[in-house]
Amino acid sequence: xxxxxxxxxxxxxxxxxxxxxxxxxxxxxxxxxxxxxxxxxxxxxxxxxxxxxxxxxxxxxxxxxxxxxxxxxxxxxxxxxxxxxxxxxxxxxxxxxxxxxxxxxxxxxxxxxxxxxxx
Amino acid sequence: xxxxxxxxxxxxxxxxxxxxxxxxxxxxxxxxxxxxxxxxxxxxxxxxxxxxxxxxxxxxxxxxxxxxxxxxxxxxxxxxxxxxxxxxxxxxxxxxxxxxxxxxxxxxxxxxxxxxxxx
Amino acid sequence: xxxxxxxxxxxxxxxxxxxxxxxxxxxxxxxxxxxxxxxxxxxxxxxxxxxxxxxxxxxxxxxxxxxxxxxxxxxxxxxxxxxxxxxxxxxxxxxxxxxxxxxxxxxxxxxxxxxxxxxxxxx
Amino acid sequence: xxxxxxxxxxxxxxxxxxxxxxxxxxxxxxxxxxxxxxxxxxxxxxxxxxxxxxxxxxxxxxxxxxxxxxxxxxxxxxxxxxxxxxxxxxxxxxxxxxxxxxxxxxxxxxxxxxxxxxxxxxx
Amino acid sequence: xxxxxxxxxxxxxxxxxxxxxxxxxxxxxxxxxxxxxxxxxxxxxxxxxxxxxxxxxxxxxxxxxxxxxxxxxxxxxxxxxxxxxxxxxxxxxxxxx
Amino acid sequence: xxxxxxxxxxxxxxxxxxxxxxxxxxxxxxxxxxxxxxxxxxxxxxxxxxxxxxxxxxxxxxxxxxxxxxxxxxxxxxxxxxxxxxxxxxxxxxxxx
Numbered sequence: 001x002x003x004x005x006x007x008x009x010x011x012x013x014x015x016x017x018x019x020x021x022x023x024x025x026x027x028x029x030x031x032x033x034x035x036x037x038x039x040x041x042x043x044x045x046x047x048x049x050x051x052x053x054x055x056x057x058x059x060x061x062x063x064x065x066x067x068x069x070x071x072x073x074x075x076x077x078x079x080x081x082x083x084x085x086x087x088x089x090x091x092x093x094x095x096x097x098x099x100x101x102x103x104x105x106x107x108x109x110x111x112x113x114x115x116x117x118x119x
Numbered sequence: 120x121x122x123x124x125x126x127x128x129x130x131x132x133x134x135x136x137x138x139x140x141x142x143x144x145x146x147x148x149x150x151x152x153x154x155x156x157x158x159x160x161x162x163x164x165x166x167x168x169x170x171x172x173x174x175x176x177x178x179x180x181x182x183x184x185x186x187x188x189x190x191x192x193x194x195x196x197x198x199x200x201x202x203x204x205x206x207x208x209x210x211x212x213x214x215x216x217x218x219x220x221x222x223x224x225x226x227x228x229x230x231x232x233x234x235x236x237x238x
Numbered sequence: 239x240x241x242x243x244x245x246x247x248x249x250x251x252x253x254x255x256x257x258x259x260x261x262x263x264x265x266x267x268x269x270x271x272x273x274x275x276x277x278x279x280x281x282x283x284x285x286x287x288x289x290x291x292x293x294x295x296x297x298x299x300x301x302x303x304x305x306x307x308x309x310x311x312x313x314x315x316x317x318x319x320x321x322x323x324x325x326x327x328x329x330x331x332x333x334x335x336x337x338x339x340x341x342x343x344x345x346x347x348x349x350x351x352x353x354x355x356x357x358x359x360x361x
Numbered sequence: 362x363x364x365x366x367x368x369x370x371x372x373x374x375x376x377x378x379x380x381x382x383x384x385x386x387x388x389x390x391x392x393x394x395x396x397x398x399x400x401x402x403x404x405x406x407x408x409x410x411x412x413x414x415x416x417x418x419x420x421x422x423x424x425x426x427x428x429x430x431x432x433x434x435x436x437x438x439x440x441x442x443x444x445x446x447x448x449x450x451x452x453x454x455x456x457x458x459x460x461x462x463x464x465x466x467x468x469x470x471x472x473x474x475x476x477x478x479x480x481x482x483x484x
Numbered sequence: 485x486x487x488x489x490x491x492x493x494x495x496x497x498x499x500x501x502x503x504x505x506x507x508x509x510x511x512x513x514x515x516x517x518x519x520x521x522x523x524x525x526x527x528x529x530x531x532x533x534x535x536x537x538x539x540x541x542x543x544x545x546x547x548x549x550x551x552x553x554x555x556x557x558x559x560x561x562x563x564x565x566x567x568x569x570x571x572x573x574x575x576x577x578x579x580x581x
Numbered sequence: 582x583x584x585x586x587x588x589x590x591x592x593x594x595x596x597x598x599x600x601x602x603x604x605x606x607x608x609x610x611x612x613x614x615x616x617x618x619x620x621x622x623x624x625x626x627x628x629x630x631x632x633x634x635x636x637x638x639x640x641x642x643x644x645x646x647x648x649x650x651x652x653x654x655x656x657x658x659x660x661x662x663x664x665x666x667x668x669x670x671x672x673x674x675x676x677x678x
Contacts, residue, residue: 001670006359008260008678010129012203013161013382015613016587018423022643026662027669041263042132045164048205057425061205080266084131086167086180086210101270108245108276113669114357116676119381119587120573125482127383127581132259134516135490137300141546145565146572160386176302199389220393227368227399232572233480235579238258238490252598252678254492256550257517284598285492288520291552298546298564305552324601329494330525349602353582358675375501375581377589379647380614407501408589411617414649421643421661428649447504452591453622472505476485481578496593 065095127237184214264361374409387484
């Protein structure tokens with residue numbers, strides 16, 4: 001099964017980001033393809049490399065970047081939503097990118113499922 | 120009357136930031152002192168100068184910066200909340216700063232009111 | 239599927255406008271997906287029906303209004319606008335309070351349409 | 362006021378833990394304000410009472426747990442912990458389900474305490 | 485004490501919860517999506533009237549206008565941002581989300 | 582169709598709203614704060630049982646454990662993240678917030 005994920009909330013403040021990650025991990029472990037994680041609304045703030053959580057906490061941006069590198073998952077923030085919230089190439093974590101809503105449309109077209117996490 | 124404001128949500132995604140701003144503006148127009156706007160939770164993302172909303176939209180970070188400059192309002196983001204969300208000196212809009220929760224305690228102590236905006 | 243690049247995508251407006259950005263950014267998503275010629279429907283459930291309320295004037299809150307964009311959906315060939323009957327009624331509203339022509343439907347019928355979609359996106 | 366630098370500050374825990382960060386960051390705020398020797402009370406209303414539920418194990422969701430921090434509040438001289446009776450009862454919980462000793466109170470009494478505060482902060 | 489409520493009573497229990505804690509002399513101000521509570525003839529009119537027995541109830545005009553709410557339950561005061569500030573002068577604040 | 586619900590029924594009307602749209606054969610999965618709905622003996626037990634007449638109902642184990650919910654309304658299936666994925670294999674998804 002090919003899966004696209006839409007993530008609509010930012011990291012730490014809402015569990016949505018954690019649930020999306022755990023879901024993606026489980027799907028990959030079961031042999032499914034997680035094609036892309038598209039970030040919308042406050043979700044775009046998942047990929048700022050400037051986040052610096054406490055040492056004993058998860059680093060959410062880096063975790064998305066590694067998921068991308070290790071499993072070929074595209075991690076993409078919507079450009080319009082990003083501009084409103086101060087997410088730009090300047091702060092993107094390695095493994096993530098910025099794109100338009102047309103890409104989300106393509107993600108819907110080329111995958112069997114769109115699974116959405118928000119709050 | 121001396122007023123402290125606590126703002127708990129990020130810009131654009133929640134009206135809280137707009138209501139806080141309009142409230143501060145009205146209080147100043149009525150001759151009150153707005154001592155500080157303290158940013159907590161996702162509220163810290165109000166002061167990233169990297170935000171770049173559409174031309175015909177309000178620029179929320181710059182608006183806070185100008186409120187600070189024109190009316191002596193301290194605009195301060197909590198450091199622990201900022202670190203989680205990728206807000207650092209590197210991206211702060213002019214007129215804002217980063218500080219600890221001890222400062223919020225001082226804001227409560229030295230003002231007649233703490234008015235809170237969130238979602 | 240009739241065309242390999244067309245999907246049935248339902249957008250569900252669930253929130254009141256202005257208090258959060260979800261409705262507005264949802265509308266931006268709908269416009270792009272419509273430009274990509276997807277088979278779009280838009281459903282208004284719960285406080286989502288308030289997005290269509292006539293007479294919204296956002297001057298005072300300093301946020302750009304977008305109610306009129308719903309009136310422009312037609313021009314993007316987004317014509318399937320459904321409103322949940324119970325949501326409308328329990329808010330004391332009628333079709334006459336709404337900015338655009340919609341089809342008022344029972345939840346069971348909307349639920350059936352949901353099962354036919356390739357994707358359902360709540361805003 | 363007895364001391365010019367002490368304020369009565371009530372923290373109101375309103376949200377379930379883990380689904381959002383408000384309870385956790387609220388707790389961080391309480392600890393700092395307690396270190397600044399403010400007159401702190403903590404009230405649990407609505408889903409906020411779930412923050413005190415025994416037996417929370419967050420290993421599976423990959424988020425650090427913080428329920429035990431409530432047990433440490435005592436060491437910071439935060440001793441006024443109040444739980445709204447209706448919130449507890451309608452969730453099918455009793456005091457025995459909670460991690461720490463609290464005073465279960467009626468809403469009217471908590472409402473009266475609210476009016477005595479210099480600041481009330483909902484988390 | 486001034487209680488502000490910014491959530492629609494149709495979607496969350498915030499107003500219902502807040503109302504249990506009101507004290508005589510408290511005031512209630514609906515802001516943001518909270519102003520939907522003030523719309524005349526909706527299913528919360530009775531709750532609002534029962535709140536008004538204890539408290540003065542207000543709604544923020546710019547939020548009403550933004551949402552196209554013109555008919556308001558009788559007895560609710562309508563204030564602008566400066567009226568909000570005046571209420572804060574009179575009362576300590578308790579903001580419910 | 583798989584409906585996911587991530588909100589506590591005590592605080593928002595999400596579960597109540599979702600339940601009106603369920604079709605025969607649909608499944609419901611409670612995740613995040615939604616899992617409080619699954620706790621045995623709370624005031625939503627009757628609503629849950631009425632949902633179960635139409636739909637298979639599940640709750641996400643790691644979210645139950647995180648919240649210390651050990652007694653679950655009878656008939657609710659408990660799944661981990663891989664079980665969540667399996668439900669997504671079987672159904673299109675409809676995520677309610």
